[in-house]
Amino acid sequence: MTGIVAGEQFIEVLYLIAVALFILSLKWLSSPSTARRGVFAGEAGMLIAIVGTLFYKGIVDYRGIAIGLVLGAIIGVPLGNVAMTAVPQRTALSHAFGALCVTLVGTAEFYLRTPNVSRFTMSVLSLEVILGGLTFTGSLMAAGKLQEVLPQRPITYKGQNFVNLAMLLVAIVIAAMLVLDPSRIALYPWMVLIALIFGVMLIIPIGGADMPTVISLLNSYAGLSAAAMGFVLDSKLLIVAGALDGASGFILSVNMSKAMNRSFTNVLFGGFGQLQTTAAAQEARPVRSATAEEAAAILSAAGKVVIVPGYGMAVAQAQHKVRELFDALTKRGVDVTFGIHPVAGRMPGHMNVLLAEADIPYDKLLEMDQVNGDMPQTDVALVIGANDVTNPAARNDQSSPIFGMPIIDVDKAHTVMVIKRSMAPGFAGIDNPLYYLDNNLMLFGDAKAFVGNIVKELSGNSGGH
């Protein structure tokens, strides 16, 4: 008897150490110089917690555990080694796996315990499986859209919001009925099923540009569902880990929403991509364009250049050519930095990872506010594959759907150059008045090829021409 108690206390102490290591792990992540130590702390905490759990006296059969751990590791290794461009869909997929785990454990616990489930436990268990279920399918949908196996365009229909809210309401009503009487076993599968369908319906109307916010929200839900599982299992370890993950996802969601000047509800229920394209009504206004040769001449004459990358750079796989451009200009004494909008790309920090992979030093990757202050003193702002985040209409056109969204003020630089395939409007279907400004030059072409041509011009002229 005392042996068992002592054993369980020992496991609890190990869990406490794991919790401390998890918190240190996130603390060390605050700076690139200590971040890898943070990963190590996280790994150590995880190992301690798992090994401790294996000593739990209640475990009578290790076969399923061994199979699960081995299979999970076999799946996990390739998922950890995907290309950096695939990180957003990998992240979405991992939210799905995390939510799947939580939903399955919650379901097993329900069938083991019913009908002897206290009202509180049933409430958190319902929260766990509803959040887990919708995060599972929602994240799968998001991953599918990001991997482009599903259409990226938002799909909307009349009464969509009503249908979604009604489904959520039904799931909550079923949960309430189960809380009042947990012996109504037949109701349980319906609650899970509705949560699963709700997750799909929630993501159907969401387009690519909203992915950073949606991935962050799903991250938060995954964390909260794990914390709820902690309440069901009375595990402080899980409550802490879930709370940390939930807080992280929440902070990122708030950041992303602020960067788009939109609320969560607007992202989830707004159908942003559905704006009527007014481009047809507009007359073709004159734009100025330039060749790679002219662009190279302007860039090499500049003292300060800010490059503004967007998702288009990732699509064109242009980041390594951009690094060559960075090197060529830096060698000529040009001060080159990168201005990164919080929602550039498909997940928070997406552009930073791609540019770091291309060997651009991280102290050259600046946040929006850092580059905006210096923009009037910037000779050239070079926009590569970004559109809406540079649209001055967000600042000065009250009728614009993106009015109020913080942007990178490239139009305030002496010269703006925009690499773009054509004059087609960006994701949101909004015309960008930037392109018609006097200080703007359009560089028409594929981002990777065009940047490559500029680099060629720069190196060709290096002998003094």
Added chain:
Amino acid sequence: MKGDLLTSLYVFLLAAFIGFEVIRRVSPLLHTPLMSLTNALDAIAVVGAIILAGEKKSQLATILGTIAIVAATSNIVGGFIITDRMLKMFKASKAPKQ
């Protein structure tokens, strides 16, 4: 029992506050690794799944627990690997410029 619940709520509240304060300090530069790391840490849910699969209280619980272990372990392994791969890429400028 009631005391336990209250303690758990305290733990949740304090952990959420610590989470906010610690994560607020993470530079936007590292937001992608932050998400993959918290995702790996979140997969600590595996401990619940391990007990479920090992206790063998019912066939359903064992099967669901085993699948849950697979899902969580793939997040732990994959999450730590990719976070470290990403962080390895972040390098500062070499101090003296040639």
